[in-house]
Amino acid sequence: MLAIGIGTTLGLLVRRTVAAMAATAVTGVVVLFALEHVRGALWPTVVAQRSDITAEPAPDGAWILNGGLLDTTGRRVPESSECYASTDYGQCLAGKGITGRWTEFHPASHFWPLQWTQTGLCLAASAALIALCFWWTRHRLT
Structure with missing residues (x-):
């Protein structure tokens, strides 16, 4: 139309x-x-946080718009490109004070x-x- x-x-x-x-x-x-x-x-998003570095906080079937890492105080921090080459990604992030992940998404119900x-x-x-x-x-x- x-x-x-x-x-x-x-x-x-x-x-x-x-x-x-x-x-x-x-x-x-x-x-x-x-x-x-x-x-x-067009519709309000949902933001979820998880204390596990390796798992995505969004549920299955969600439309993920944005995401990143959290430090020990819960602040959003940029991705650490140095840790991508590390043999133990989680250990490298923990060494930098990163304790979790956040994700902004639309669940399937949206x-x-x-x-x-x-x-x-x-x-x-x-x-x-x-x-x-x-x-x-x-x-x-x-």
């Missing part, structure tokens, strides 16, 4: 068929990438709320573009 609204609006504004089709394709791809980029922020929120955004944008088309057409006829 959004792509139809984009194409119709660009067709009215550009008034050249092939140019409007090309602009619609480019705009559609940009909108898809933009929606992919903001999808994780799937449909995220889908409905994104659908609402697309429908609102479609309605706005269709309203613009009606206004533009009436404005040009008078």
